[in-house]
Amino acid sequence: MDPDNFKDFKLVKKQQLSHNVAKFVFEFPTTTSVLGLPIGQHISSLDAQGEDVIKPYTPTTLDSDLGRFELVIKMYPQGRISHHFDHLAVKGPKVLTLLTQMFKYQPGQFRAFGMLAGGSGITPQVPSSKGDPRKPKDKTEVHLIYANVTYEDILLREELESLTANYPDQFKIYYVLNQPPETWDGASDIQILRCGPPPMNKAMAANLEDLGYSPEMQFQF
Incomplete structure (x- = not known):
């Protein structure tokens, strides 16, 4: 990887995982090459018009996966990258950040x-x-x-x-x-127990329901 200059990689396989998500497999010049991307960091890419896309893409492969790297990407109808892959120009590594925190x-x-x-x-x-x-x-x-x-x-x-x-x-x-x-039979046998002040319980109930935990799966002391 080069954090300052883009390198081009050829798309060799595309696998549809769901109606709007696909796995893209890109190959390296040799079967023993690795991406060299530390865990917890990401790459940035060029879109079809050659513009730098400031959006993180995190490969789902590690450096133990030789000769290739894989991206799992959600495809939007007007997506500027995901519908135009035949190769990919990327640079990195870049550290994933959350507010002022960095994950390494x-x-x-x-x-x-x-x-x-x-x-x-x-x-x-x-x-x-x-x-x-x-x-x-x-x-x-x-x-x-x-x-x-x-x-x-x-x-x-x-x-x-x-x-x-x-x-x-x-x-x-x-x-x-x-x-x-x-x-x-996934999470239906899980019970969430909550206890705390009313504002906390109200916020947690809403967040848990958004995650798929129905009111019947939650109990408030």
Whole structure:
């Protein structure tokens, strides 16, 4: 990666994940090349008109994935990039920021991560969930709540569930849906217990319902 100059990569595969989200796979010049992007950082890209798009794209692959990198992107009808990919010019790394805070992944820095994601917001969470495969002693726990509208909208489901299978003591995921199917067994067996002053309870009730936790799944002391 070069933080100041754009490098061009060829699109080799596009996989539709849902009605408006697709996975784009870009190849490197050699099968052993890596992107060199630290966990918790992102890239910026050029749009079809050659203008710098100031929007973070976080690959869902790590440097252990040789010869390629993947982006999972939500496609909007008037999107200036997602409908025009045949190659991609990117530069980076750039640090993900939230207000004045910067996120840099340090294995073992925390005992556990609590993650909340909705829709395509899962993309920056996946690399952090995988951690650094070169540091197997990292025992950081990950607890992820992933909210979507329907079951079909859940992105990277196989990848996420492989993490729960391979690291059952470290990775826990809880799916919540706004429109669950009749046979849904995701978060229906979860009960949220709330206790606090009225303003807090009111705010938390609304936020939890937005995440897919119905009033019946919440109890206020």
